[in-house]
Amino acid sequence: xxVQEVLNDLRRRFPNEPEYLQAVTEVLESIEEVYNQHPExxxxxxxxxLCIADRISSFRVTWVDDKGKVNVNMGxxxxxxxxxxxxxxxxxxxxSVNPSILKFLAFEQTFxxxxxxxxxxxxxxxxxxHPRGKSNAEVMRFCQAFMLELWKHIxxxxxxxxxxIGVGGREVxxxxxxxxxxxxxxxxxxxxxxMEFGGSLIRPEATGYGNIYFLLEMLKTKNIxxxxxxxxxxxxxxxxxxxxxxxxxxxxxPVTLSDSDGYIYDPDGITREKLDYVMELKNIERGxxxxxxxxxxxxxxxxxxxxxxxxxxxxxxATQNELNGDDAKRLVETGCIAVSEGANMPSTxxxxxxxxxxxxxxxxxxxxxxxxxxTSGLEMTQNSLRLSWTKEEVDNKxxxxxxxxxxxxxxxxTEKDGYINYVKGANIGGFxxxxxxxxAQGII
Numbered sequence: 001x002x003v004q005e006v007l008n009d010l011r012r013r014f015p016n017e018p019e020y021l022q023a024v025t026e027v028l029e030s031i032e033e034v035y036n037q038h039p040e041x042x043x044x045x046x047x048x049x050l051c052i053a054d055r056i057s058s059f060r061v062t063w064v065d066d067k068g069k070v071n072v073n074m075g076x077x078x079x080x081x082x083x084x085x086x087x088x089x090x091x092x093x094x095x096s097v098n099p100s101i102l103k104f105l106a107f108e109q110t111f112x113x114x115x116x117x118x119x120x121x122x123x124x125x126x127x128x129x130h131p132r133g134k135s136n137a138e139v140m141r142f143c144q145a146f147m148l149e150l151w152k153h154i155x156x157x158x159x160x161x162x163x164x165i166g167v168g169g170r171e172v173x174x175x176x177x178x179x180x181x182x183x184x185x186x187x188x189x190x191x192x193x194x195m196e197f198g199g200s201l202i203r204p205e206a207t208g209y210g211n212i213y214f215l216l217e218m219l220k221t222k223n224i225x226x227x228x229x230x231x232x233x234x235x236x237x238x239x240x241x242x243x244x245x246x247x248x249x250x251x252x253x254p255v256t257l258s259d260s261d262g263y264i265y266d267p268d269g270i271t272r273e274k275l276d277y278v279m280e281l282k283n284i285e286r287g288x289x290x291x292x293x294x295x296x297x298x299x300x301x302x303x304x305x306x307x308x309x310x311x312x313x314x315x316x317x318a319t320q321n322e323l324n325g326d327d328a329k330r331l332v333e334t335g336c337i338a339v340s341e342g343a344n345m346p347s348t349x350x351x352x353x354x355x356x357x358x359x360x361x362x363x364x365x366x367x368x369x370x371x372x373x374x375t376s377g378l379e380m381t382q383n384s385l386r387l388s389w390t391k392e393e394v395d396n397k398x399x400x401x402x403x404x405x406x407x408x409x410x411x412x413x414t415e416k417d418g419y420i421n422y423v424k425g426a427n428i429g430g431f432x433x434x435x436x437x438x439x440a441q442g443i444i
Contacts, residue, residue, distance in 0.1 A: 001028075001032060001035050001036055001041075001042055001047050003028045003029055003032050006028060006047055006048070006051070007021070007024070007025055007028065009048075010024060010051060014100075014103075016100070017099065017100035017103060017104075018100060019100045019101050019103075019104040019320060019321075019345070020099075020100045020101075020103040020104040020107065022104065022321075022345070022349065023104040023107050023108055023345060024051055024104075024107060025349070026349065026352075026423065026427070027107075027111065027427045027431065028047070028051075030423060030424045030427035030428060031427055031428055031431045034412075034428050034431075034432070035047065035431075038435075040439065041435060041439070044439065044443060046435055046438060046439070049438065050081065050110075050431075050434065050435070050438070051107070053078050053079060053080045053081075053103060053106060053107075054079050054080060054081060054082065055078075055079040055153075056076070056077075056078050056079075056099070056103075057076065057077045057078075057079075057149075057153055058074060058075070058076050058099070059074075059075045059076075059149040060072060060073075060074065060075070061073045061074065061075045061127060061129065061142065061145050061146050061149070062145060063138075063141045063142045063144075063145040064141060065134075065138050065141075066135055066137060066138055071142075073127050073128055073129040073142070074097075074127060074128050075125075075126075075127045075146050075149060075150065076097070076099065076102050076125050076126060076127065077123065077124075077125035077150060077153050077154070077159070077161075078099075078102045078103055078105075078106035078123055078124050078125060079106075079121075079123045079153070079159055080103075080106035080107055080109065080110050080121070080122040080123055080124070081110045081121050081122050081434060081438075082121035082122075083121060083434050083437035083438045083441060084113070084114060084119055084120065084121055084433060084434060084437045085113070085118070085119030085120040085121050086119075086120065086121055086155075086156070086157055086158055086159055086160055087121045087122065087123030087158070087159035087160070088109070088113055088120035088121060088122065088123060088159075088160050088162070088373060088376065088377070089105065089106055089109040089113075089122055089123040089124040089125070089161065089162070089373070090105075090124060090125075090126075090161065090162045090163055090164030090167065090373075091124075091125045091126045091127075091161045091162070091163065091164055091167045091171075091175075092105070092124070092125075092126035092127075092164040092165045092166055092167065093126055093127050093129050093130065093131055093165070093166030093167050093171065094126070094128070094130055094165050094166045095128055095130045096128075096319075097126045097127060097128045098128070101320070102124045102125060102126060103124075104320070104344075104345065105124040105164075105344055106122055106123050106124035107122070108122075108344055108345065108365070108366050109122035109123060109124055109373070110122025110430070110434060111366050111426070111427060111429075111430025111431060111434065112365075112366040112367075112369075112370045112373060112430065113370075113373055113377075113430075114429075114430040114431075114433040114434050115366065115367060115370055115405045115408060115426060115429055115430045115433075116370050116373065116374040116377060116401055116405065117401070117404060118374060118377035118378075118401075119377075120160075120373065120376075120377050120380075123159055123161070124164075125150070125161060126164065126166075126167070127142075127146060129142050129146075129166075130166065131166050131171065132166075132286065133286075136170070139170065139171060139174065140174045143171055143174035143175045143178065144174065144177075144178040146175070147175050147178035147179055147182065148178070148182070150175075150179075151178070151179050151182045151183060154179075154189055155187070155189055156187040156188050156189050156380070156383070156384075160188070160189060160190065160191060160376070160380060161175075161189075161190055161191075162190065162191040162192045162372075162373070162376045163192040163238075165237070165319065167192075168192075168238060168283075169192065169193075169194055169204065172190055172191075172192045172193055172194075173193065173194055173197075175190060176189070176190045176193055176197070186198075187383070188379070188380050188382075188383025188384060191203065191376035191379045191380060192204070192376065192379075193379070198379070198382075198383050199379065200375060200376075200378055200379035200382055200388070200389070200394055201388070201389070201390065201391040201394050202375055202391060202394040202395050202398060203372075203375045203376065203379055203394075204238060204242065205242040205245070205246075206242075206371045206372045206374065206375035206376075206398060207238065207239045207242070207342060207369050207371055207372030208238070208239050208240070208241065208242025208243035208244075208245065208246060208317070208342060208371075209242055209243075209245075209246050209371060209395070209398065210368075210369065210370060210371015210372065210374065210375075210398055210401075210402050211239070211243055211315065211317070211340055211341070211342040211368050211369050211371065212243060212246040212247060212250070212340075213371065213398065213399050213402040213403070214340060214363055214367060214368040214370075214371075214402045214405065214406055215313070215315075215338060215340040215363070215368070216250075217402065217403055217406035218338060218340065218361045218363060218406070218420075218422075219338065219361070221361075221410075221420065222337075222361065224337065224338075226247075226250050226251070226252050226313075227250065227251035227252065228251060228252065228253065229252045229253065229312040229313050230252075230253050230255055230310070230311045230312045230313070231247050231252050231253060231254045231255065231311060231312065231313045231314075231315055232255065232256045232306045232307065232309060232311035232313070232314045232315065232331075232336075233247075233254050233256055233257055233306070233315045233317055233342075234256070234257075234258045234263070234305070234306045234307075234315070234316050234317055234318045234322060234323075234343075234346070235257070235258060235259070235316075235317040235318030235319075235342070235343065236257040236258060236259050236278060236282050236289050237282065237317075237318075239317040239342045239343065239369070239372075240257055240315075240317040240318070240342070241275065241278060241279055241282070241283075243315050243317050243342055244257070244270055244275050244278075245275060248270070248271065248272055248275065252313075253269040254269065254270045255267060255269055255270065255309065255311065256306035256309055256311075257270065257278065257289055257292065257306075258289060258304075258305065258306050258318065259288060259289045261288050261289065261290060261302060261303070262289070262290060262300060262301050262302040262303050262304050263289065263300070263301055263304050263305060263306045264289055264290070264292050264293045264298055264299065264300050264301075265298060265299040265300075265301070265306070265309050266292075266296060266298040266299075267298070267299075268298075274292070274296060277292065277295065278292060290302070305322065305323075305327065307323055307327035307328075307330060307331055308327075308330065310334040310335065311331070311334070311336060312335065312336060312337055312338075313336065313337065313338045313339070313340070314331055314336055314338070314339045314340075315339075315340055315341075315342055316339070316341050316342060316343050316346035316347065317341075317342030317343050317346075318343050318346065319343055319344075319346065320343065320344055320345045320346060321345065321346065321347075321348050322343065322346045323339075323346050323347045323348065323351050324348045324350060324351055325348060325350030325351050325353070325354055327351060328347070328350070328351035328352075328354035328355055329354055332354060332355070332358045332360065336360065337360055337361060338360060338361035338362070338363075339355055339360065339361070339362045339363070340361075340362075340363040340368045341363060341364055341365035341368045341369060342365070342368065342369050343365060343369065344365045344366075344369065345364075345365055346365065347362075347364075352364075352423065356421065356423070359419050361420075361422075362422060362423070363409075363422045363426075364422060364423045364426055366426050366427075366430065367405050367406070367409055367422055367425075367426040370401070370402070370405055371398055371401070371402055374398060374401045374402075375394065375398055378394055378397055378398075405426075405429075408425065408426070408429035409422045409425030409426050409429060410425060411425065411429070412424065412425040412426075412428040412429050412432075413425020413426070413428070
């Protein structure tokens with residue numbers, strides 16, 4: 001395989017999909033050497049088959065708001081690859097959603113899910129509908145209208161969606177209720193469900209917790225203790241909240257949070273009491289992070305990004321491409337020792353290059369934030385078995401999965417000088433599992 005030839009062909013075919021092309025470029029550049037050690041892969045044109053989704057569905061979603069106005073949004077489901085299990089990946093409701101973003105997420109999800117060792121393929125979906133500012137009734141009507149089309153494409157052994165940005169417990173519940181009504185079945189078709197109807201303990205916390213468990217494994221390789229470390233966390237949604245919760249529990253000091261309007265910097269640290277306020281502000285009141293600064297009298301920077309502040313550890317937990325090359329240089333210059341991604345592809349290629357050149361600990365999202373989908377896989381297992389595990393059981397399984405993912409990254413990513421290239425390790429580890437499964441199943 002000649003990477004540039006493959007990429008040039010994909011750029012020709014998909015010229016207006018920068019996020020998708022960015023994700024594909026990162027993976028192909030990482031796996032080129034190992035791919036070329038397997039001529040049977042090239043013979044069956046495995047790389048092109050792996051880059052292009054099995055199926056892409058797009059549809060109109062028509063719903064009525066509280067004023068009686070008829071609204072129209074786009075809905076999508078990308079079923080990328082099911083070589084190792086049913087398609088699995090979240091639904092994102094946000095104004096920025098488009099086919100390029102969902103294709104990149106589905107592509108990344110394929111390798112992330114493979115790293116968990118659980119039998120899950122890769123998929124993603126969503127809509128350009130934004131829940132912010134909508135009433136519960138409007139969100140319910142939209143979710144029901146969205147599911148009127150989506151239900152035809154999903155199922156417990158076919159495709160199992162979950163939540164993502166803009167899709168939390170409320171939205172999953174509305175989606176599940178409509179799916180149940182349409183199919184007349186009660187099955188584990190969605191994950192992230194409420195505990196009352198098939199959800200798993202630790203699932204809401206899993207992405208944030210899992211990211212910290214992966215970070216701890218990285219820090220162990222340098223004999224570094226997380227206690228007392230100043231941590232820069234971006235975002236203020238589910239992932240950021242539970243990232244902070246675990247940091248506080250371990251004695252670290254989260255000092256930042258953000259949303260689309262700006263960020264707060266609290267040099268005294270976000271305590272348990274302050275985090276409880278953030279959870280109420282964001283999950284119940286649907287407020288803005290500036291209200292935290294007003295309440296606690298700390299710094300607020302409208303339109304800014306948390307990477308302007310000094311910190312020991314950076315935990316990007318908001319969205320894609322939120323940390324660029326200049327941000328990365330600033331972090332390295334101010335003494336940052338580790339970056340672990342809670343979001344999907346939050347660092348630009350320029351930022352990743354800076355981190356790796358500086359030889360700091362850097363974990364890509366497909367490894368570090370795999371705890372969310374891993375626990376979704378555990379929820380699927382519990383649904384299939386018609387039982388539920390305790391919080392301790394799920395948490396222990398999550399810790400083991402994150403440790404195993406770290407082990408795969410070390411196995412495939414350790415370079416001659418001893419530096420662990422976690423990007424290379426994660427990409428090769430995920431790729432090899434999917435590639436071998438595809439080869440075994442023939443040309444389909």
